[in-house]
Amino acid sequence: MSQNIEYMKTVVLIIGANGQLGSVLTEALKQKFGNSNVIASDLRAREGYKDTFEIIDATDIDRIQEVVVQYKVTQIYHLAAILSAKGEETPLQTWDINMKTLFNVLEVCRKNNIEKVFFPSSIAVFGEGAPLENTPNNAYLDPATVYGISKAAGENWAQYYFLRYGLDVRSIRYPGVIGYQSLPGGGTTDYAVDIYHKAVLEEKFNCFLKEDATLPMIFMDDAIRATLELMDAPKEDIMTRTSYNIAGISFSPAEVVAEIRKLYPDFEVKYDPDFRQEIASRWPNSIDDSAATKDWGWKPEFDLESITTTMIQKLKAKYKKGSKNLETLML
Numbered sequence: 001m002s003q004n005i006e007y008m009k010t011v012v013l014i015i016g017a018n019g020q021l022g023s024v025l026t027e028a029l030k031q032k033f034g035n036s037n038v039i040a041s042d043l044r045a046r047e048g049y050k051d052t053f054e055i056i057d058a059t060d061i062d063r064i065q066e067v068v069v070q071y072k073v074t075q076i077y078h079l080a081a082i083l084s085a086k087g088e089e090t091p092l093q094t095w096d097i098n099m100k101t102l103f104n105v106l107e108v109c110r111k112n113n114i115e116k117v118f119f120p121s122s123i124a125v126f127g128e129g130a131p132l133e134n135t136p137n138n139a140y141l142d143p144a145t146v147y148g149i150s151k152a153a154g155e156n157w158a159q160y161y162f163l164r165y166g167l168d169v170r171s172i173r174y175p176g177v178i179g180y181q182s183l184p185g186g187g188t189t190d191y192a193v194d195i196y197h198k199a200v201l202e203e204k205f206n207c208f209l210k211e212d213a214t215l216p217m218i219f220m221d222d223a224i225r226a227t228l229e230l231m232d233a234p235k236e237d238i239m240t241r242t243s244y245n246i247a248g249i250s251f252s253p254a255e256v257v258a259e260i261r262k263l264y265p266d267f268e269v270k271y272d273p274d275f276r277q278e279i280a281s282r283w284p285n286s287i288d289d290s291a292a293t294k295d296w297g298w299k300p301e302f303d304l305e306s307i308t309t310t311m312i313q314k315l316k317a318k319y320k321k322g323s324k325n326l327e328t329l330m331l
């Protein structure tokens with residue numbers, strides 16, 4: 001009973017709620033806590049969104065503070081960031097945005113006694129100094145992108161706020177996220193979403209990575225479940241306060257193509273690697289997520305075959321219903 005009362009009092013703020021992960025996580029959190037207890041926010045309003053939405057530019061600390069006080073927020077999911085590939089276009093601006101937004105969130109959390117904060121990190125924290133196979137949680141971090149540098153720094157700041165102020169910050173290093181619900185926002189693993197759209201539209205796919213560029217990936221449903229499970233875990237079980245590795249599955253573009261061709265035998269692909277191949281070549285092939293498994297029971301459910309059949313089935317249904325305008329595919 002007392003657990004129920006506590007449960008009902010949770011009010012969640014999502015920052016960066018319009019993005020690939022944020023749009024799906026918002027729906028999952030609404031299911032968990034109730035529509036009126038979840039405040040979605042982003043730089044711009046989301047067309048057609050029916051529940052509570054606030055415009056927040058997370059570089060503006062006063063605006064975050066205002067919304068936190070207005071809704072008596074108890075948990076924050078801070079998803080806003082400039083991602084790996086996009087970040088390389090304007091490195092200093094990417095650093096400014098990624099760090100400023102994180103500092104603002106951490107400070108607002110500290111000052112308002114926010115109960116729990118989620119800050120996603122990424123496999124982009126790894127560089128040449130980390131083993132490529134089964135990369136351990138505590139591998140040496142020497143990221144080569146500004147995005148990776150900002151995430152590695154962010155992880156250490158998250159741990160600092162935990163150690164110094166007791167703020168309950170929790171973090172996952174997501175692999176590349178693949179989902180049918182939303183569109184990716186400028187990362188190095190975006191190809192693994194785009195390729196399914198092209199297959200369903202029966203168009204040729206130009207791949208910006210090499211055919212053998214194996215990277216760790218995760219299905220959206222697994223990524224969202226991991227986030228909820230981490231945030232639900234008892235505080236004393238969270239032994240890693242920088243960020244947890246989580247693995248889904250690892251595959252190369254050639255392996256996705258082979259899987260897609262089981263359903264679309266004529267699917268055509270051209271490999272045309274660009275600067276994103278350079279980024280991918282420094283990232284792990286596979287991830288050791290035993291710390292997450294041990295501390296909060298993490299276990300992925302989707303493999304390449306189930307990802308492929310689900311992506312194709314769901315995207316086919318979406319394209320049948322709507323136009324070819326990709327924005328209409330968003331939640």
Ligand SMILES: NC(=O)c1ccc[n+]([C@@H]2O[C@H](COP(=O)([O-])OP(=O)(O)OC[C@H]3O[C@@H](n4cnc5c(N)ncnc54)[C@H](O)[C@@H]3O)[C@@H](O)[C@H]2O)c1
Binds near residue numbers: 057079173183
């Ligand atoms: N998608 C992936 O494969 C992946 C992998 C690893 C880590 N992550 C991390 O997960 C988080 C979410 O990723 P995503 O794929 O949904 O990214 P995305 O680019 O799709 O979404 C990010 C959202 O943040 C918003 N945003 C940007 N600057 C902002 C600001 N100043 N204030 C408020 N909002 C702002 C954008 O408008 C966008 O809607 C990011 O922190 C990202 O680094 C994602």
